[in-house]
Amino acid sequence: MKEKLVVIGAGMASGRMLEHLFEAGDDRFDVTLYGAEPRGNYNRIMLSPVLAGEKSYSQIVTHDADWYAAHEVACRLGETVTKIDRKARRVHSAGGETPYDRLVIATGSAPFIIPVTGRDLPGVTAFRDLDDVERMIVAAGRKNAAAVVIGGGLLGLEAAAALRLRGMEVVVLHLMDHLMERQLDPAAGYLLQKELEGRGIRIHCKAQTKAILGDSRAEAVLLDDGTVYPADIVVMAVGIRPEVRIATDAGLYIQRGITVDDGMVTSDPAILAIGECAEHNNTCYGLVAPLYDMARVAAKTLVGEVAVFRPVETATQLKVTGVSLYSAGDFADAPDREEIILRDAGAGIYKRLVLKENRILGAVLYGETSDGAWFFEMLKTGADISTMRDTLIFGQALQGAASSDPLAAVAALADDAEICGCNGVCKGRIVAAIAEKGLASLDDVRAHTKASASCGSCTGLVEKLLRLSLGDSYNPTAMQPICACTDLGHDEVRRLIRAKGLKTIPAVMQELEWKTSCGCAKCRPALNYYLVCDWPGEYVDDYQSRFVNERVHANIQKDGTYSVVPRMWGGVTSASELRAIADVVDKFAIPTVKVTGGQRIDMLGVKKEDLPAVWADLGKAGFVSGHAYAKGLRTVKTCVGSDWCRFGTQDSTGFGIRIEKFMWGSWTPAKVKMAVSGCPRNCAEATCKDVGVICVESGYEIHFAGAAGLDIKGTEVLGQAKTEDEALEIIAALVQMYREQARYLERIYKWAKRIGIDEIKRQITDDAKRRSYFDRFVFSQKFAQFDPWSERVSGKDKHEFRPIAVAEFTAAAE
């Protein structure tokens, strides 16, 4: 008499196991197969092409009714097993009881549904089986239908791309900083996001879903930040968990999945488990290769042969037509690693290899993945790559290719990319002028096209275009790159950020072919500033790219403590403010209190852990951050002016306060200090400031580009204004021009020297130009005037202010 084999689950693993069993020609078993879905076995990996309409269901079936019939498998499809009676060796289902000698559990996994209100509404679906796919296809058939996909991993992105192909408006919500963070590093995540956005898919990273809205069915998704996306269908693709309920009830040993040994046998020798529901060596698997391997091992175990499951490294590929993306191996948790990076901005290529001791540990390829298998083979075999290390990244075919080309980023620019912002000249016009008019020098280009003829910040780019057009015969003047991570200088990077519309640090590094994966302490703060300045309201400040002072909103001191300077508008204070400061100094035992040169009070020696509490107390008294730590507006020093002084001509104190209240919070390339003096006696010392105002009987004389630090320099006169309003417009326009043009850490006087006092005067006295600088400053202030102290007091970035752990006692020192 034959043995009775019962298989629970008609998925890919169980199908493959039965194939192996029958191929071996062993007919010792009567097989009964239970499956929850009322259909045969299909290739679940191909659900995305079905959803996209690129394949039909019949094309992805692997085992149909005929196949099962031919192998005399009794199919109970659409019938759920409700209980396993291990004592009696029977499984229970709606159709009765079935005895077994050997039982294989292959129940797979269940989608993880995030616990938010509205998750049970019709219109919310997972993406696991054909029923889900059909639900989505129906929704896509509606007019102007919108889909929200929660989860920016493999599955979610495949669903999003497929729904977009069906004509839906698609938004992907992803909790983490970048897409597919388990397989990709931020640079490749950026390229993928750009590609998908180019297809009309909206991507929202760092998105925390709060609720799914709707009365009788899902209508919209609400995020924690208040954003609402309309949705006819909501696809949950945030992850899976092993489906182990039936095994749990049967009392089998379970950890995350059903624990199995090397032969796929569970804690009950009569029962095996394979596929996504099984856990081997503390690992559950979700990719197909190891699951197929489990199927092979289980088939052998069933017929009494010895077989051992040994998981192998698996590579990941995204199945979205037209996207080439390959990732394999390990990127985490080991010291002594090195990396090799290749970026090609023009072709949208990014390749990164992670090496340890001359062996490949991990590979991420984007845009060009033909060498994926080759890298993966070396990764699996642990091949020593030391002999081909220099050319490894170029792949198998291209051993010995050229090194990076400093002109490549400029060559890759589109013809309509703007090179000269002052005069609105694009690349195509410059290149055409060089060719048609036979131009051979920078001055020629300036004369014929006006490019680089004003502020000059695009000079480096124009020179690179000359070099590209004329070859080695053109020798550009030496240009200092920002740092060793790039061949480009500050001015070129600034122009290219605008010309190419680059809005994140990974985008800049990819498109401008950075030579390191994440920059250095020199270029990252500069890039962060340029992006903050150029894309107000769009760019999300990268705190990890800011110097510690700007990250914790206080000034680090030589012993690692901090100093705290609250804002005292125009240097004016009151008894209650002074009392609050005195109380804070007492309460936190602050060792030094000092009056600063900018007319305010500095508390020195505050412990980092105390900062939020110090700010909380100061905040109660009405103080906000003085930004004494910032590359931004510091102080506006004033004298008492016409209110008290017998010589005062205007209300210099009031105007200073007005300037400070108008301009505080703005980030600038380097610190900006201002002053307003009420008469030419100049008690506020306005003529050595970045921007100074001297009040006179007829109005306001506006000065700029002074210095009283490393260099000493009196200011230049920018112009006169009759009213405070006019003066404020001139000052804000000047600061905005400086914000847009200067190099990071370049003070106003150095910037002015570089591009010329006259050029600045010319632009600021031009009514239209001044007005547009002013308007851009006002717009950017909408996103800048937030008091960072009160934000931190309310809990933002609290990790910054305390140790992650304190070791109460450790191994003694002796």
Add this chain to the structure above:
Amino acid sequence: MEWLDIGSINDIPRRGARCVNTLQGRIGVFRTYDDRILAIEDHCPHKGGPLSQGIVHGAAVTCPLHNWTISLETGEALGADEGSVETVRVRVENGRIALALSGSLRAAE
């Protein structure tokens, strides 16, 4: 030597650091761009600056006081500067970080 569990990998921002106070002094625990966790003495060999407050780039950190750059892997100063700090062994399992504490770290002053 003993392993001290200090928290989860998610407690440290990418390209950032946290510190751990121990009897032997402060340890900076760093998370790189590609999610490696590395730990060194939180005490710059130059003038004792708190390295955990610096900017993290690649597998290195730049001290906030005078811009020395220290390798997180070897503890050596990079570039023209000379000096080194102790490295601390790190173990990451299931997203939890543990440090190997011995008695060899310089005492906190």
